[in-house]
Amino acid sequence: MAGGPRRGSNAGVNVPALPPALCLLNPHAANGRCAALAAPLRAALPHVPLVLPDDVASARRRLLALPKGSRVLVAGGDGTVHQLLPALVERRLELALLPSGTGNDLARALGIAGLGWQAALARVQRAPAHAMDLGEVVTPEGGRRLFMSSLTAGFDAAIAIRAQAAPKWLRGQPRYLWATLAAVGRLRVYPLRVEADGELLHEGPLLFASSLNTPTYGSGMPAAPGARIDDGQLQLLRVGAFGRLGALATMPLLLSGQHLRHRRIALGAFRTLHLASSAPVPLAVDGEPLPSACDITVRVLPRALGVVRLDAR
Incomplete structure (x- = not known):
């Protein structure tokens, strides 16, 4: 898997x-609104098979x-792509x-x-694919799962889980903020031992x-x-121990990208991570709930998936 997809992966090389x-x-994406794209996509792609699967x-x-x-x-x-990752990786498909x-x-x-579907379609049909990294999380309770965006552990996972019950008319960040307010009443911190690439980074509440x-x-x-x-x-x-008011006060910092100025918040790179806790920690992968766990291993899988990118990130 480390070799990854080769098509278009070299900068400056024009690969068709x-x-x-x-x-x-996915007819269920965006609370069913995605289904409305079926007819225009059929018209735009008359020679490409269009599939609306009933389930994962x-x-x-x-x-x-x-x-x-x-x-x-x-x-x-994100939820759609997350559910498809095992098949995309196994067949080395370009997304x-x-x-x-x-x-x-x-x-x-x-x-x-920021593109509408017509503009996105026109761009992604012409652009080459590049290799992107994936993450992998392993727990005794949930087994092995791939992710492409995030593995959340703790309060932000509790927020992601609560967001599953948000009103259907809420989308994007308003949905996340609704879930935050709904989850903060049961806020708790978690006793965590955090090791990254063999180095102990933290032992205590987070x-x-x-x-x-x-x-x-x-x-x-x-x-x-x-x-x-x-x-x-x-x-x-890593976000340190906060009470309800402190946790709510960090939200504007996160939304504005100013959170790293806070002394209880840290960000750092790793390749392999181990989290251990004496109490089960809520987990979510790409916003999808996982069983809570006390022993969590996360690692990067370099160049594991080919994706069409229009941006340096």
């Missing part, structure tokens, strides 16, 4: 883009049936994303979040300790401004 072998549209298993089966190295257009958000979800942090990292691959998470919060998806490392965001 592959035509898409399949367009996969059928979507993965369609991808696993493609020839290795094929390009796939995916209309959906061309049409951002149509509620969070779209991967789309931000790829430089396509509000959360989250692993980030993209510069933003939580629907656009600029939490890891120096993060790159192709540098062979992840970023660990």
Whole structure:
């Protein structure tokens, strides 16, 4: 896996883009609003099969049936791509994303979040693919899971879990803020031992300790401004112990990218991370809930997925 996809991965080399072998549209993305793209996509791509899978298993089966190295257009958000990662990696497929979800942090990292679907489609059909890193989390309770944007551990995972119950009309950061206010009433800190690349970084209470691959998470919060998806490392965001008012006070800092000025907040790069706790820690991968765990290992998988990028990040 470390060799990664080669197409378009060398800067300055003009490698022709592959035509898409399949367009996969998640009809449930953005609380069902993504389904409205089916008819215009059929009209725009008359020679490309369009699939609207009923569930994750059928979507993965369609991808696993493609020839290795094929390009796939995916209309959906972070949750859609997350569920497809095992099949994308196994078949070494090229991901061309049409951002149509509620969070779209991967789309931000790829430089396509601000584009409408027609503009995104025109760009991603012409552009070459580049290799990006993925993350992997392993726990006794949840097994092995891949992620492309974030593995959250602690209070921000509790927020992601609470966001699953947010009103459907809420999207993006308003949805995340609603979940924060809903979760803060049950706020707690977690006793965590944090080791990164064999070095003990922290032992004691933390509000959360989250692993980030993209510069933003939580629907656009600029939490890891120096993060790159192709540098062979992840970023660990550690937030110390806060009470309810202190936790709420950090939100404007996170939203504005000023959080790293706070003495209880730290950001640093790693390749392998181990978190240990005497109490189960809430977890979420790319915003999707995982079983809480006391023993958590996170590592970077360099150049694991080919993606169409329009941006240096």
